Amino acid sequence: MRTKIVLAILLLLGLAGLGVRLPTALREPLWRDEAQAVAIARRTFPGGILEGVRHDGNSPLFYLLEHFVVAPQGARARELRDRALALLCGLALIPLCYAAARRLAARPGQGDGAEAGLAAAALVAFSPLAIDLATQVRMYSGVAAGAAALCWAAGGATERPGARAWATYAAIALALLYLHATSLTLIVGVAMVTLALVVRRRDLRAGWLVAHLSIAIGFVPGWLLARATVQIVGARLPWGNVPSLASLRLGAAWALTGLDGDAGAPVDGWVAAAAGVAAGLVVLGALAQKARAAVPAGAAALAFLLAYLSAQRTAAFLVRYSVGAVTLLAIAAGIGLSTLADRRAPYGRIAAAAGLALILGVQLRSLRVDRPKLRSAARAAAQLVQARLRPGDLVVTLPDSTAPGFNYYFPRGPEQLDLPELERVEAIDWQGWADRLSNPVLAQRLADKVQAAAADGRTLWVVCWSALRVAHPARDPNQLNFKHWVMAQRAFAAIDRAYELREGPFPLPTAAESFFVARYESRLTREP
Numbered sequence: 001m002r003t004k005i006v007l008a009i010l011l012l013l014g015l016a017g018l019g020v021r022l023p024t025a026l027r028e029p030l031w032r033d034e035a036q037a038v039a040i041a042r043r044t045f046p047g048g049i050l051e052g053v054r055h056d057g058n059s060p061l062f063y064l065l066e067h068f069v070v071a072p073q074g075a076r077a078r079e080l081r082d083r084a085l086a087l088l089c090g091l092a093l094i095p096l097c098y099a100a101a102r103r104l105a106a107r108p109g110q111g112d113g114a115e116a117g118l119a120a121a122a123l124v125a126f127s128p129l130a131i132d133l134a135t136q137v138r139m140y141s142g143v144a145a146g147a148a149a150l151c152w153a154a155g156g157a158t159e160r161p162g163a164r165a166w167a168t169y170a171a172i173a174l175a176l177l178y179l180h181a182t183s184l185t186l187i188v189g190v191a192m193v194t195l196a197l198v199v200r201r202r203d204l205r206a207g208w209l210v211a212h213l214s215i216a217i218g219f220v221p222g223w224l225l226a227r228a229t230v231q232i233v234g235a236r237l238p239w240g241n242v243p244s245l246a247s248l249r250l251g252a253a254w255a256l257t258g259l260d261g262d263a264g265a266p267v268d269g270w271v272a273a274a275a276g277v278a279a280g281l282v283v284l285g286a287l288a289q290k291a292r293a294a295v296p297a298g299a300a301a302l303a304f305l306l307a308y309l310s311a312q313r314t315a316a317f318l319v320r321y322s323v324g325a326v327t328l329l330a331i332a333a334g335i336g337l338s339t340l341a342d343r344r345a346p347y348g349r350i351a352a353a354a355g356l357a358l359i360l361g362v363q364l365r366s367l368r369v370d371r372p373k374l375r376s377a378a379r380a381a382a383q384l385v386q387a388r389l390r391p392g393d394l395v396v397t398l399p400d401s402t403a404p405g406f407n408y409y410f411p412r413g414p415e416q417l418d419l420p421e422l423e424r425v426e427a428i429d430w431q432g433w434a435d436r437l438s439n440p441v442l443a444q445r446l447a448d449k450v451q452a453a454a455a456d457g458r459t460l461w462v463v464c465w466s467a468l469r470v471a472h473p474a475r476d477p478n479q480l481n482f483k484h485w486v487m488a489q490r491a492f493a494a495i496d497r498a499y500e501l502r503e504g505p506f507p508l509p510t511a512a513e514s515f516f517v518a519r520y521e522s523r524l525t526r527e528p
Contacts, residue, residue: 001114009118010098017094017125020367025083025135031376031513034137035404038082039427041066055429059222061178062139073411082137089141090134094121096148097327101334103155104293105285115341116285119356120334124148126363127258128265129319129326139179140320146176147186147324151296151331154190157211158197158204158292166207170214176324177219185310186324187215189302193295243317248308254319255304255326256282256333257359259366261319263512274362277355281336282329288339296335300328333359376513378405384506384517385461389414393459396450398491399437399484400425402465405513417449419491437483440490447494454498454522462495462504464488466514469505498523 030038040052041063049067053060062085071081080087102117124130124144133140153169173190176183191212198204243251253271254261256278265271286297303325311317319326341352385395386409393414397403400418403425407416418425420436422445436442453460467481468488504518 001112006114006118010095010121013118013121013125014091014094017091017131020126021087021090021131021134024131025080025087026077027374028079028135029374029376029379029511030079030082030137030405030408031378032401032405034082035378035408036427037063037066037137037139038070038408039404041070043067052427055431056427057430058139059178059180061175062142062180066137073408083135086136086138086141087134089145090130093130093134093141093145093148093327094125096145096152097121097124097331097334100148100152100155100296101331101338103152103159104295104331105335105338107290111338111342113335113338116335116338118334119337119352120331122356123258123330123333123359123363124327126360126367127326127330128260128263128363128366129254129258129323131367132260132263133320133323138320140323142179143176143183144323144327146172146179146183147327148331150176150187150190150324151299151328154194154295154299155292157207158194158201158295161204161207163207166211170211170218173211173215174218177215177222180321181222182307182316182321183324185306185322186299186303186328188306189299189325190295192302193298196298197291197295241317242315243308243311247317251308251317251319251322252279252304255300255322255329257362258326258330259363265366270358270362270365274359277358278329278333281340281355282332283336285332285334285336285339293335296328297332300325300332303328374509374511376405377508377511377515378402378513379409380508381463381515381517382406382409384508385463386410388519389461390459392456393461394453395461395463396446396491396495397425397463398468399465399487400428401433402463402513402515404428406463406515417446419446419487422446422449434480434483437480438486443487443490443494446491447497450494451498454524457522457524460495460499460520460522462516462518462520464516466505466516469516495520 036056040049040056043049043052045067046064049063050060053063066085069081069084071078075081098117098121101120102113105111105113105116107113130141130144133144150169150172153165153172157165157169173187176187194208198208250267251261253267253275254265256275257271259265259271282297286294304322307322307325308317337352337356340355341349389395395414395416396419397406397416398419400421403418404427407424407426412424416424420439420442422442450460465484468484499520500523502519502521506517508515508517
């Protein structure tokens, strides 16, 4: 394809990618994890951020970079400014996937791989998962972009081996590890696939070995942070569930189509068909092209399998944790589409166009249908309380896992008791958090504070995760929901002894992170 045509199509894809990402970045309120990231990134650089990361359990690179873009509370377009880094990574993903697929699909004398690159770019431009992650103040959009860059670097290092090429590969791999520790499965997958190439080519062996030794040495400080994560959540995520084979099948369908499985995107006949087509394209590209073209397909399959197997112990099996593998699958599918279009069969191009149209159609339908509600009602809850708050009112938030999102919008000043910490919480200390939820000593301290506030005649505002206003679920394999419920029962028992519900629950927008907000007046001083 002519260079000008390719650049024009790539520019249109970039503008379309911006067009579907920017409205979400402007509209969506920040939810807990985003607000947590902002709170940590606002700390002093770098010591305060590293200390915050140690209690958060994530890798530090994103927070260190985010520090330079966070906006002050009350700033104009604050949410967009805080999301700027993730949005930039999400837009960079489009040309990076183009570059990686083009490099791996190019064949001397037969084609420059531009069609493969454009197909891969289109698949990530409209991917609901990529769009969602690009509009959150989280590191996963950077992981996706880093995965595409790693695939591009691996293609370069195995095509024209040299110190610079392998150094680039190692630097990108290290950046991925310092963005999120779950990138380890992706790097292992790429390392194993490139090792298969190294075995057959003696000129690659020294570079491959030095690069991966450098990655291992360079990640030693990150490994210490990873150990802190294990200390925080234990060997198993307290909020996770061990995946079954059914979970693996669902995850594979979401990964192949780029859908946002974490948002509960359903897998119906159209999604299953698109996933089947995508799987066929991935296999076709890996088998029909030269050996390097198998790098994204093989690495993605290994990374996804490793994530599933490790989740049998860690219970960490979410689609966003495998976003690197999802990105590589899009690159592999782009190579497969190019391979199909290049075949001598008379209907090769028609079949390739139909396959691409099916996958893109499923993605666009998901964007329209599968996100009818907001991520969080935190902004509406904070605005409601702030508008009605009077001097001396007390605000109680339970649990404090809902507090970061609420406090992102709620100004400092009024006294707050965010449970179980019993103070204003902007970033959760996950270390020992699950046990603190059901700690009876903390529950008694809350009861004492509530009783004292009632005796002084202070109005009480309760901001609660709405799920805690119903009975605890019968099935709770990790006991976390039960601990939430115990905390809520103790808190509301203390409140009901001293206070009477006067107004609420107030109507709030339907959201994935939903809130119960109510106003209570003291029983101890209220006039009959």
